Amino acid sequence: MTRFSSLxxxxxxxxxxxxxxxxxxxxxxxxRTGSKQDLYWTLFSGGIGLLSLAAAWFGGERFVxxxxxxxxxxxxxxxxxxxxxxxxxxxxxxxxxxxxxxIDGMAASLEEQVKERExxxxxxxxxxxxxxxxxxxxxxxxxxxxFPTLLDQAVMLVCQTLEVEYxxxxxxxxxxxxxxxxxxxxxxxxxxxxxxxxxxPNTQLGVTLLAGEPVVVEDLASETRFGAAQFHLEHGVVSxxxxxxxxxxxxxxFGVLGAHTTHRRQFSxxxxxxxxxxxxxxxxxxxxRHAEATLQKLAxxxxxxxxxxxxxxxxxxxxxxxxxxxxxxxxxxKTDSGALLPVNIRSLVQTCLATADKPVSxxxxxxxxxFSWAFYPVKSSQVVHAYIEDITDRLSLEAxxxxxxxxxxxxxxxxxxxxxxxxxxxxxxGHAGMLLAKSGDKQDFFDSSQAIYxxxxxxxxxxxxxxxxxxxxxxxxxxxxxREVVTHMTxxxxxxxGETIYLEFLPxxxxxxxxxxxxxxxxxxxxxxxxxxDAMPKGGILTISASPIEIHQGYMQSHPExxxxxxVCLRVTxxxxxxxxxxxxxxxxxxxxTKEVGKGTGLGLATVYGIVRQHEGWIEVFSExxxxxxxxxxxxxxxxxxxxxxxxxxxxxxxxxxEETILIVEDExxxxxxxxxxLQDCGYHILEAAxxxxxxxxxxxxxxxxxxxxxDMVMPEGVSGMDLALKLIAAxxxxxxxxxxxxxxxxxxxxxxTNGHALFLQKPYTHLSLAKAIRECLDRRAPAxxxxxxxxxxxx
Numbered sequence: 001m002t003r004f005s006s007l008x009x010x011x012x013x014x015x016x017x018x019x020x021x022x023x024x025x026x027x028x029x030x031x032r033t034g035s036k037q038d039l040y041w042t043l044f045s046g047g048i049g050l051l052s053l054a055a056a057w058f059g060g061e062r063f064v065x066x067x068x069x070x071x072x073x074x075x076x077x078x079x080x081x082x083x084x085x086x087x088x089x090x091x092x093x094x095x096x097x098x099x100x101x102x103i104d105g106m107a108a109s110l111e112e113q114v115k116e117r118e119x120x121x122x123x124x125x126x127x128x129x130x131x132x133x134x135x136x137x138x139x140x141x142x143x144x145x146x147f148p149t150l151l152d153q154a155v156m157l158v159c160q161t162l163e164v165e166y167x168x169x170x171x172x173x174x175x176x177x178x179x180x181x182x183x184x185x186x187x188x189x190x191x192x193x194x195x196x197x198x199x200x201p202n203t204q205l206g207v208t209l210l211a212g213e214p215v216v217v218e219d220l221a222s223e224t225r226f227g228a229a230q231f232h233l234e235h236g237v238v239s240x241x242x243x244x245x246x247x248x249x250x251x252x253x254f255g256v257l258g259a260h261t262t263h264r265r266q267f268s269x270x271x272x273x274x275x276x277x278x279x280x281x282x283x284x285x286x287x288x289r290h291a292e293a294t295l296q297k298l299a300x301x302x303x304x305x306x307x308x309x310x311x312x313x314x315x316x317x318x319x320x321x322x323x324x325x326x327x328x329x330x331x332x333x334k335t336d337s338g339a340l341l342p343v344n345i346r347s348l349v350q351t352c353l354a355t356a357d358k359p360v361s362x363x364x365x366x367x368x369x370x371f372s373w374a375f376y377p378v379k380s381s382q383v384v385h386a387y388i389e390d391i392t393d394r395l396s397l398e399a400x401x402x403x404x405x406x407x408x409x410x411x412x413x414x415x416x417x418x419x420x421x422x423x424x425x426x427x428x429x430g431h432a433g434m435l436l437a438k439s440g441d442k443q444d445f446f447d448s449s450q451a452i453y454x455x456x457x458x459x460x461x462x463x464x465x466x467x468x469x470x471x472x473x474x475x476x477x478x479x480x481x482x483r484e485v486v487t488h489m490t491x492x493x494x495x496x497x498g499e500t501i502y503l504e505f506l507p508x509x510x511x512x513x514x515x516x517x518x519x520x521x522x523x524x525x526x527x528x529x530x531x532x533x534d535a536m537p538k539g540g541i542l543t544i545s546a547s548p549i550e551i552h553q554g555y556m557q558s559h560p561e562x563x564x565x566x567x568v569c570l571r572v573t574x575x576x577x578x579x580x581x582x583x584x585x586x587x588x589x590x591x592x593x594t595k596e597v598g599k600g601t602g603l604g605l606a607t608v609y610g611i612v613r614q615h616e617g618w619i620e621v622f623s624e625x626x627x628x629x630x631x632x633x634x635x636x637x638x639x640x641x642x643x644x645x646x647x648x649x650x651x652x653x654x655x656x657x658x659e660e661t662i663l664i665v666e667d668e669x670x671x672x673x674x675x676x677x678x679l680q681d682c683g684y685h686i687l688e689a690a691x692x693x694x695x696x697x698x699x700x701x702x703x704x705x706x707x708x709x710x711x712d713m714v715m716p717e718g719v720s721g722m723d724l725a726l727k728l729i730a731a732x733x734x735x736x737x738x739x740x741x742x743x744x745x746x747x748x749x750x751x752x753x754t755n756g757h758a759l760f761l762q763k764p765y766t767h768l769s770l771a772k773a774i775r776e777c778l779d780r781r782a783p784a785x786x787x788x789x790x791x792x793x794x795x796x
Contacts, residue, residue, distance in 0.1 A: 070087055133158075134274070158275065162274070170257075172209065178198055198229075208242040218239055220238055220240070241258065243276050312383060359377075361373065433766045480518055490505060516615050541574070559620065566636070578623045578627050692717060709724070710774070
């Protein structure tokens with residue numbers, strides 16, 4: 001191209017063809033004319049022609065050939081794949097400039113296409129690498145349980161893939177206030193496992209954790225959404241991406257995955273998605289760990305569950321049984337848990353699976369034990385879960401509870417009947433006593449009155465036993481040593497038992513005192529002894545013992561009436577005929593007896609039951625047919641020492657009357673009239689009131705004259721005997737009170753009696769018992785005024 005150019009030859013040839021005719025014409029003209037002037041002109045024209053040829057030659061080289069050469073070279077470079085080359089003639093005008101710009105545009109387009117293709121190839125390669133990393137991490141997470149190693153591999157691969165200096169996994173610590181660098185790459189030595197950052201919404205990690213969305217930072221120094229964490233500043237972090245590692249539930253929040261660099265950088269969407277994918281793999285591993293931990297916990301729950309559990313397949317075969325099931329089987333002498341299964345287990349399982357979500361319940365008995373079964377179908381696995389409960393003790397406790405409730409209701413009925421009977425018997429006994437006192441020498445009159453009196457006394461004893469059973473009689477407790485009580489009764493018990501029964505009393509060296517009513521305790525011992533005597537018609541041994549005992553929670557599980565604490569156990573054991581289980585369930589019912597007609601009222605053990613319950617104790621019975629019976633009575637032990645004995649309510653001194661004024665408060669008119677007559681015969685001045693409200697009106701008029709108030713407990717118009725007593729004592733502390741009732745009320749304060757404020761007179765009362773009670777109460781030394789006021793204030 002530089003040595004020869006056809007374009008240059010064509011340009012010179014064109015000029016030559018244009019000049020040659022002029023040269024030939026001038027040569028012809030000089031030849032013809034021979035003129036020197038024409039010769040000079042000819043030579044001048046020839047020079048001009050030569051100059052034109054030279055100009056054509058130079059112009060072709062300068063203005064045409066050079067540009068063509070440049071365009072040619074650019075075309076060759078473009079054809080060789082050098083798309084960044086340019087002609088340099090884009091600023092030229094004319095056709096050559098247009099051609100140069102066209103070639104440059106073509107080169108630029110090809111260069112852009114090449115760059116895009118290279119970027120696409122690079123992106124594909126990067127994505128392939130990212131997918132390989134994610135696949136490798138996912139595979140590792142599936143086949144390995146080494147979670148710390150998974151974290152270490154993740155941060156290393158993220159650093160290499162994203163070409164960043166730092167990568168870290170921050171785990172949320174308990175409490176949710178801080179995160180610790182659990183695994184990392186590139187950080188200062190000692191940072192992993194120790195460095196912590198706050199879950200503050202003013203930091204990149206905090207925002208990521210709270211929002212749950214990726215957070216991309218191009219320049220941390222110019223970031224306005226949050227501040228820079230001190231941990232990042234110490235490592236010179238400028239740019240970074242952070243994503244949350246969160247499962248499907250709040251319990252699966254693990255922490256934050258972050259990639260950071262020390263130079264400013266714009267992270268692409270692919271890079272953000274790659275980090276999200278890594279976080280997802282880690283979150284799945286966290287969820288798997290939680291699921292495995294849950295499965296292990298559930299497995300341990302089933303295995304360590306104290307309640308027996310089993311799994312049965314569709315054919316009713318046992319596929320699993322926990323340790324509790326094995327222990328239950330061993331407790332009844334079975335070596336295999338499958339021995340507990342019901343005999344029709346196969347049909348039960350098939351029925352359970354057929355009913356889908358409806359559990360099947362069943363009760364069975366085996367080796368004297370009762371079992372409750374619950375079968376739950378698992379339709380998806382075609383198995384049935386069976387749960388067993390030994391309900392033997394529960395059924396026994398329920399039976400005892402029903403018995404206790406039955407006894408309680410019968411006791412309420414007995415108390416109501418006794419109350420009404422006592423009112424009537426009081427009238428009968430009172431008037432019979434007055435008739436006896438006035439009979440004189442009239443024997444027939446005396447015999448009839450005495451028969452009425454004795455019949456009423458027998459009826460009164462019957463109602464008294466009913467009250468003891470129903471726990472409605474008033475106790476007057478004191479500190480008792482049960483050894484002394486039994487010792488004092490020994491002679492009487494020996495006469496009662498007869499010569500064929502040997503009485504054995506085994507007192508311990510020491511025994512705590514009990515707070516109890518001596519008469520009631522004697523009644524308990526007497527009734528148990530009589531019951532034992534009747535069970536030994538051919539003779540035997542009756543053993544009475546007393547011992548201290550501590551009741552704990554374990555004992556209460558099989559004895560529902562028991563409670564924890566210190567108690568004194570009074571045990572009466574005989575060698576008699578014993579009782580079967582059915583008889584034992586009814587022995588404390590009133591009027592229930594196994595004796596022949598006319599030989600027992602059926603109130604002996606019922607009375608014992610009521611007295612013991614009233615003393616806040618309980619009774620336990622053990623008996624088998626032909627092997628005797630043992631009654632254990634538990635009384636709460638007292639920590640107090642014995643004090644001086646209280647004055648007994650029945651004095652042996654002759655009954656005398658007096659001239660004091662007595663207010664009788666009784667809503668039953670016949671009873672009120674009878675008490676009026678009896679006390680008036682004793683010389684007392686009598687005032688009457690039919691209710692508590694009327695008594696207060698009488699009190700206002702005769703307060704200074706009244707020395708004693710005899711009042712019923714239950715009265716109409718809203719003022720009971722206790723309410724009346726409290727009002728009167730508040731006004732006159734020295735006033736004497738006697739409560740008379742067929743049964744006591746729950747609001748009767750027994751300490752009110754023991755402190756000397758009052759006496760209790762049980763209905764039915766006789767002419768003699770009423771006169772004795774009035775005189776004894778009047779002769780008592782009045783309690784201190786301060787003591788009375790304090791008691792009244794505490795009660796109100």
